[in-house]
Amino acid sequence: MTAIFINGQSVETGDHTTVLQVALANGFHIPHFCWHPELSVVGNCRVCVVEHEGRGVGIACNMPISDGMRVLTDSEPVRAQRKAMLQFILLNHPVDCGICDKAGECSLQDYHYEYNGETAISGDAKLHSTKFFPLSERIILDNERCILCSRCVRFTREISKSNVLGLENRGDSMLVRPAEGRSLDDDPYSDNVIDICPVGALLSRSFLYQARVWYLEPTPSVCPGCARGCTVQFWHRKAEWRLSGLDERHNTRVHRVTALENPRVNGPWICNKGRDLPELLDRPRATQALQKGAPVSLMQAIETARGLLDQAGKRVALVSSWGSNEELRAFRNSLGDYFTSFVKPDHLPLEGEVVEDDLLIRADKNPNTRAAQDLFGTAAAEIPDDTELVLVWGEGVDFGTLPRGVKILFLGSWLLPENGHADVFIPISIQTERRGHYTNFEGVVSPFEACQPHRDGVIDAETLFPLLSAPGGSASGGGAA
Amino acid sequence: MKKVIDRRRKYWNEPTLGWWERFYLFEVLRGFSITGGVFLRNMKRWITGGKGALTAYYPEEIRADYAAHNRGKHVLTQRPDGRPQCIACNLCATVCPARVIEIEAGFDPDDPAHPKYPKRFEIDYSRCIFCGFCVEVCPEDAIRMVRQVPGLPVPDRDHGMWLGREELLTWQPARDPAKPYPPKEGPK
Ligand code: SF4
Ligand code: SF4
């Protein structure tokens, strides 16, 4: 077991190979821009300097450990070099934090206040560069803010392997640019570079100027985009920063999605589909229960559904692969005996979408197929012609394919033309309005929390299923059998 | 016999009226002459320049006893091209102890020097405590407070007490020590 001394304190090195890794793992903070735990070491930013006693100052991210070495992270020469390095990095930086979306979570800002704190000592005019270079349909690059750490370049080479980004020119005029003939549009993981950029050089077009980050807070969730079930964070406005004069949507909307680091599922990455979840969640919602297209109260609809359930002979259920583990279990416990149940895919791959790759993206575009199939089997749906009632839970079923004359009980969340064609339509809540768990294709269970207000007129499927199976009209509150 | 109770209150300063007062007509005329005199004096002062009348015309008129640096209503300053100086950095909204400033930002790629601007800028005067922190924190001298008080009276009660971007941008001094006023290209 190797041990080294950091600031005089003896620490175990574990499996780590560099001083920076050992220091971070043991709670010593060393500033770093270019080093990233998942990327190769380039050592170009040089703010991670530490003093190796007796050997002078060097960069910690590329300093191999040797048994018994003594390292100082905050000695006088270290502080002086760090400060000089920060002055150097800010030489041409515009310092336009006031309008930078990264402000508040920017390493350069934090390090400046912690390790420099002085105004610029250079009297030279700053060089200007491209302010809004369109890297892709999703990302804008501000070359003035870029500190040339090359994290984004290494990401496209080492992680997403699209090899899109490169560095052009030398010195002052060095620029991050797409490689010839390549476009960041072709990288389904491109938005990760926005997160790993230590400064605000890479900007998301969809999040641009939507909110200062300190107005937002993250809620842990799970991406329903595919069977990988990446853990994500939904960023929405904090309650104490509620707006009352502007559009109410600012208060409830998911403003952006970032990865929630999880070594068992997705590491620190997610794909662009996960980033686009706000669009999926912002689709018009169904909040009105319907009976053959006519609006009825929720309780009335549940009552009618119970009637259908009691009268029908042969009953088939198409179970949603977007239901949470809790909802699926509630369905099995309350309604499992009533129905022959099949698991259906709610979503199929869209045109132009990456179907599957060897990093994260899975061909099954539903989050909880695994848990649903564990309960209801893997058989493909087969609906005999003499079926009298079909319960459709969730999207993805064309009513035209169901047997003619069959009664349809439809549980859905979105405003769709199908809603009116069902005999009974009951609006149910979506993932962001309730908590629950999904089981990904490898069997890893991840929790998600509610972060949007529950809509009026909408019921949780987990609450609904026991009401549908309750004997003798308890749904209407009557109680008499 | 039923006792009649006089329920009228007795006042400590119950007037004692002589016959002259009881005669009524002359006393009424004396009353009219006092109110009429004040009315005519105010009217004359108002017609001849509006100074010194006993009543101030709110909100058109500034009360004479407001200090020169009274923190009245907010204004947004303008660039020489007439656009708001504000960069929608939200520092004022963040520092505001009453949390009454709400800004919706827009993106203008055609002006790379000022790409972020306020699409909407709203202040709720029902909660503003007129502390002036917003003015102090602004890195752009984009928001100031002027001597006038906000014109809050409105004919309907649903309007609330919000002042919006349009109104905040109406401030047009003839000149200003810190900024080139009036804007060359007129307000936008
Ligand atoms: S754009 Fe960001 S991540 Fe890429 S080199 Fe510049 S600073 Fe680094
Ligand atoms: S890989 Fe799948 S689960 Fe992960 S972000 Fe993309 S769509 Fe969502």
Ligand code: SF4
């Ligand atoms: S004066 Fe004070 S309370 Fe009023 S808007 Fe400005 S910061 Fe807020």
Ligand code: SF4
């Ligand atoms: S602090 Fe000044 S520049 Fe920033 S949003 Fe407020 S008024 Fe605009």
Ligand code: FES
């Ligand atoms: S983090 Fe070590 S040189 Fe950049």
